[in-house]
Amino acid sequence: MYMIETRQAPAELRTQTEMDGILKALISKNYVPALRSGAAAIFKSCGASINICDPECANIVYRMFGDPSTPARYGRTLEIVGDIFFYKNNMIALQPRGRTLYVLEIREHLVTSHLSDFCQAVADGAASTIDGRRLRGMSFEWIEPPPARRRIIPVGRNRALARPMSDLTTKPAELSDELVGDSNLLVNRERRDFLVRLAQLGKARATDAQADVEAGHVSPLIERGLVRKEFLVLCKRDSHTICTVETREQLAAESSRKILCSICGRPFSEETIQEIYALTGRARKMLDGSHWMTVWVTSILVESGIPLGQILWGATSGEDEIDIIVTVRNQSIFFELKDRMFGLGDAYPFTARVQRYGANAGVIISMEGVADEVGKFLSEQSRSLGRAIYAIAGEREVRTEVPAMLLERAQLSVAEGLKEVFYDMGLNPAPIFEVWSKKKQKTLR
Numbered sequence: 001m002y003m004i005e006t007r008q009a010p011a012e013l014r015t016q017t018e019m020d021g022i023l024k025a026l027i028s029k030n031y032v033p034a035l036r037s038g039a040a041a042i043f044k045s046c047g048a049s050i051n052i053c054d055p056e057c058a059n060i061v062y063r064m065f066g067d068p069s070t071p072a073r074y075g076r077t078l079e080i081v082g083d084i085f086f087y088k089n090n091m092i093a094l095q096p097r098g099r100t101l102y103v104l105e106i107r108e109h110l111v112t113s114h115l116s117d118f119c120q121a122v123a124d125g126a127a128s129t130i131d132g133r134r135l136r137g138m139s140f141e142w143i144e145p146p147p148a149r150r151r152i153i154p155v156g157r158n159r160a161l162a163r164p165m166s167d168l169t170t171k172p173a174e175l176s177d178e179l180v181g182d183s184n185l186l187v188n189r190e191r192r193d194f195l196v197r198l199a200q201l202g203k204a205r206a207t208d209a210q211a212d213v214e215a216g217h218v219s220p221l222i223e224r225g226l227v228r229k230e231f232l233v234l235c236k237r238d239s240h241t242i243c244t245v246e247t248r249e250q251l252a253a254e255s256s257r258k259i260l261c262s263i264c265g266r267p268f269s270e271e272t273i274q275e276i277y278a279l280t281g282r283a284r285k286m287l288d289g290s291h292w293m294t295v296w297v298t299s300i301l302v303e304s305g306i307p308l309g310q311i312l313w314g315a316t317s318g319e320d321e322i323d324i325i326v327t328v329r330n331q332s333i334f335f336e337l338k339d340r341m342f343g344l345g346d347a348y349p350f351t352a353r354v355q356r357y358g359a360n361a362g363v364i365i366s367m368e369g370v371a372d373e374v375g376k377f378l379s380e381q382s383r384s385l386g387r388a389i390y391a392i393a394g395e396r397e398v399r400t401e402v403p404a405m406l407l408e409r410a411q412l413s414v415a416e417g418l419k420e421v422f423y424d425m426g427l428n429p430a431p432i433f434e435v436w437s438k439k440k441q442k443t444l445r
């Protein structure tokens, strides 16, 4: 998944020459301006050579690639052309915006950020190339700018029914190694069924409980503390319960005390011993409302690069409930989880909620499958709805398609972010990002 970070500093540039001076300093630190490199190649191809930091180069970029209907053309803002850089594994954009200098970095979530170094290089570049009197009016204290104007269009919103996202009461997501470990065990359908049966029975004889499940599935549940074992001591003569003990050692201890059964006179160790399974409180919590699924999907989201703080659980407002809400930059993604077949009857309320609260995408996750009518229903709805609702079924699919879906949504955010940065200039480096991103995905595979 792509992470997007932005910084701005109140350092107002007044001329293209100031910008080009900073770029010259950046080039000496291996930050190569890609747009100007393109323009310089054009000059070279017609036999005219030009310095990459010559304002003529910026002029070519602006006149050839800029959208003529943008604000700068009407003289509302200064025409100072910034640039984009491909540095190590990251893509960085630098552009003056109004009275500020604006920087945006795009990187994959496991890759190191070079944003701070870049911001420092810009400040150093300005200090070494811009006149001292001008510099006094500038500050290079980089801060995170306010959130961008939201431009990613929510899913076919019905205005009459629309409600603000703030109506929803939410809980922050919580993860621990223990929770994730437990949920990973429960992804297995057989184990889950075993626990559900045990929950219905309360307690069960090991032999009965294990009747419909492979023994191999039970021992990890005991080891992890989801199932508790105890031993029931029954009289061999009349089968009355003598006592229950937690461990075999305890049983041996009871026997060694030479207490004999009051009915048949045998020591406890010679009576009938039954192994009993009982559900622990932890297992009950994981089964309750399929909480294990919420934990499991959340762990996949975190592995895919979503910070835990951007994941909310159990959002409710009146009748409405959304299992998980994820915020990726300026997008909200709603998740609906079902530990059974997801049918048409589930699809209506879910898509209605996605539309009501203006989410940008909805994700259906089912362990058992998504009914054919659901796909048909989604494609019959507006095109925007069909594109923004993802239906994923099955363990393997969830593990691969959830990260793929997040990547797709992040790419949308990146494209919007780049458009936003260069909006005044009418430049749109999003197609360059797409080429770069595709190449990256190919090398990853």
Ligand SMILES: [Zn+2]
Residues within 6 Å of the ligand: 234, 235, 236, 237, 238, 261, 262, 263, 264, 265, 266, 271
């Ligand atoms: Zn007895």
